[in-house]
Amino acid sequence: MTDINLDQMRQDIDNIDEKLTDLFKERMEKSLEIAKYKKGHKVPVFSDKREKEILHKVSEQIGEPFDGYARLLFNTIFDASRSCQNNYMAKRSDLADRIEEALKETPNLFPKKAVVACQGVAGSYSQAACEKLFEVPSIMYFNSFEGVFNAVEKGLCQYGILPIENSSYGSVGAVYDLMQNYNFHIAKGIRLRISHNLMAKPGTALSDVKEIFSHEQALGQCGDFLKELKDVKVTVVENTAIAAKMVAESDREDVAAICSKECADLYGLDVLKKQIQLSDNNYTRFICISKKMEIYPGSNKISLILSLPHTPRSLYLAISKFAALGINLTKLESRPIPGSDFEFMFYFDLDASVYSPELINLLSEMESQPETFVFLGCYTEVI
Numbered sequence: 001m002t003d004i005n006l007d008q009m010r011q012d013i014d015n016i017d018e019k020l021t022d023l024f025k026e027r028m029e030k031s032l033e034i035a036k037y038k039k040g041h042k043v044p045v046f047s048d049k050r051e052k053e054i055l056h057k058v059s060e061q062i063g064e065p066f067d068g069y070a071r072l073l074f075n076t077i078f079d080a081s082r083s084c085q086n087n088y089m090a091k092r093s094d095l096a097d098r099i100e101e102a103l104k105e106t107p108n109l110f111p112k113k114a115v116v117a118c119q120g121v122a123g124s125y126s127q128a129a130c131e132k133l134f135e136v137p138s139i140m141y142f143n144s145f146e147g148v149f150n151a152v153e154k155g156l157c158q159y160g161i162l163p164i165e166n167s168s169y170g171s172v173g174a175v176y177d178l179m180q181n182y183n184f185h186i187a188k189g190i191r192l193r194i195s196h197n198l199m200a201k202p203g204t205a206l207s208d209v210k211e212i213f214s215h216e217q218a219l220g221q222c223g224d225f226l227k228e229l230k231d232v233k234v235t236v237v238e239n240t241a242i243a244a245k246m247v248a249e250s251d252r253e254d255v256a257a258i259c260s261k262e263c264a265d266l267y268g269l270d271v272l273k274k275q276i277q278l279s280d281n282n283y284t285r286f287i288c289i290s291k292k293m294e295i296y297p298g299s300n301k302i303s304l305i306l307s308l309p310h311t312p313r314s315l316y317l318a319i320s321k322f323a324a325l326g327i328n329l330t331k332l333e334s335r336p337i338p339g340s341d342f343e344f345m346f347y348f349d350l351d352a353s354v355y356s357p358e359l360i361n362l363l364s365e366m367e368s369q370p371e372t373f374v375f376l377g378c379y380t381e382v383i
Ligand SMILES: C=C(O[C@@H]1C=C(C(=O)O)C=C[C@H]1O)C(=O)O
Pocket: 031, 034, 045, 046, 047, 048, 050, 051, 054, 077, 078, 081, 082, 085
């Protein structure tokens, strides 16, 4: 009996959906007609006033308890309608030409050899990421992340390796902030499993340790282990391998470093405690940056930087453009713009590829807006 009723009710829903689908198609065709008018008369796609009027009318007409749901539905309809208009009206941009050129000029295979900038000294996790990406890299080390960006922008190194995010401790804010100041592209990404160790000079016991050196991220990833230690000072240095080197060169017997196990051989240190990070599944994502845009075959991730106007719904409207194309947003990072009044730069990672004409149209449209828009690259992430 229940099943028969359910079947009947579903049949009713099917009948309603049929009418809705026909009406939706009719509405989208009308929206496209409006796009033709807008293109001819140079009228912008988005009209906040018109959308608000429709939402108000719809809410009044439908009343409680469905008015909130109706607004949700109509906002989605507007997203689809605007996306269709934008796709129709898109002008080919300079970015579209640069992407096409990069697709033509990038070789099929990622290079085996290159001069690559890494932050820190030998034994750093950046070195491990670099050696996973390139078979025979010539690595140049720089004290700071800024040095890596500089070396690539000035052409001193073909590529640079930078950590951007850790699975347990989050984004590397310093690298995101520097992205605003340099011209570069992302050619590849790599995800590296990170295992931290406490290391000291041979003869130092865990109970002797009074000061631990490491990078801020590594210290954060080992927070639980550090909390257990009593009367131990924690000191932040630029890099985990720099910490290992400092400990090895120190004449003190009460210092230790948190670093990779490769540092043991390199700097003659002993492991006091293995695997001290919060989680066994501890990964860091690195980007490999280049000066020129390079897009290797099969690239399926896109990174963008956007500044958005300080107006209601501006972030929603940007995200809805990706949603309307069915694009998965895998990361959204926001960082304050220095010197501004709480204005932010947004960093988007998308599961998307430049082989899609709709996406090229969307990127072209975004580039034509007055706000900052930077296409960082289309690449694959090696796991
Ligand atoms: C269809 C138009 O373009 C956009 C889409 C709207 C819609 O789908 O109803 C409304 C306003 C605009 O943001 C229009 O300007 O009328």
